[in-house]
Amino acid sequence: MEEKTTRIFGIRAVIEAIESGKALEKVFVQKGLSGPLFQELNRHLKKGNFTISYVPVEKLNKLSKGNHQGVVANISPISFISLEKLVEESQKLETAPLFLLLDGLTDVRNFGAIIRTAECCGVTGIIIQEKGSAPINADTVKTSAGAVFKMPICKVNHIKDAVFHLQTYGVKLVAATEKTDDMVYDIDLTQPVAIIMGDEAKGVSNSILKAADHKAKLPMLGEIASLNVSVACGAFLYETVRQRL
Template identity: 70%
Template sequence: MKDATTIFGIRAVIEAIESGETIDKIFIQKGLAGDLFSELKRTLAKGHYNVSYVPQEKLHKLSKGNHQGVVAKISPIDFLTLEDAVEPILAKKEAPFFLLLDQVNDVRNFGAIIRTAECCGVDAIIIPEKGAAPINADTVKTSAGAVFKIPICKVNHIKDAVFYLQSSGIQVVAATEKTETHLYDVDFKKPTAIVMGNEAKGVTPSILKTVDHSVKLPMRGEIASLNVSVACGAFLYEVVRQRF
């Protein structure tokens, strides 16, 4: 476990990357240029990083010093590769249980989901390199420390993770209101991975086309959707109910 840290300055970020620090997210000022920035771009091209181009005012809020147009967040945890997270679980469990988050980007939702996932026995959480909420102090606090107790891995694309899990004999079930099938119609005693989508857009349409089941929660009120962390809790506990 490492302390969550904010670093700023182009050279400092380059050195952090080259020293092997787990960079959770990098914020770069829009329109930034220059030789040192070109060096940063070459460094970033060697890996996969969650980069956002933001106005200068955003960087002023993130740092207390001369940020030179670049601020990075070092993750308090080390992320696993998909293979390192999944293969040991497949080797020892008959009915593994995974959770995929398709660009859930609110840190408190993310933290709440991690907490519920740990309580429900989820074996690992899979998130994309880009578009996912960072793991920062708010995430850690909202998760009640569960972020340190459950493996989390990053992948280039959630769709690639879906294909990988399916090829390993795991049914992939996506949460969406764009279906007539209810959550309670699926057999969750089988090896399962659940996909929860972005707070505003839901699960990406291209991913919905690849999953084994698209299901929804029955809704009786006038509001047609739930907060993603609440919906996720309902999905995860249906798995627990069927397997208990």
């Protein structure tokens, strides 16, 4: 399944999209743009904490053939759920909730693969950070095999805020990292749990590692020191499934 990125252009069109509650994946703004209407748009962008990229007009001309007025935005193909609603809905489940937090993941294909595996493993919801995370675009949709339309996904300002919020509801936070001696197989994953995966280069950030309840790793028997993050995530999720069966 492949979806084309929905793209809108023009200052007024982007303002109306924001006011109607559309999920904007990224907003491209021409460098040096000014004027009263742009100031109105800028207030909306700051209030909504959107991902903004300031680019030369040539970039915008490539993104849109129409009169873009210095602004082009990509609309996400899905609607996001709030963290509060996600947790509230999880309290109604007959089984222990299983959350997945992605800390700094930027590769869209890895993101799509993780969403696909998460849906297969019965993950309650995926939580990502508003800024700096992989967007949900055509590649994400395709790699997820359409699972992105079935999986609740939540955006938060900071992953650490989600960690603390989940902990107040008794959810155990398990961070995947090689910076530990504990194996994932030795941790009880049958209770409400959230698994934290980091990005390919740096892994889970130090501040999140400190906030997590447990740190866990997978055994590495070969000469290569790490797994692809989507593969590692699958191993963690299926260990959770195994324990819960």
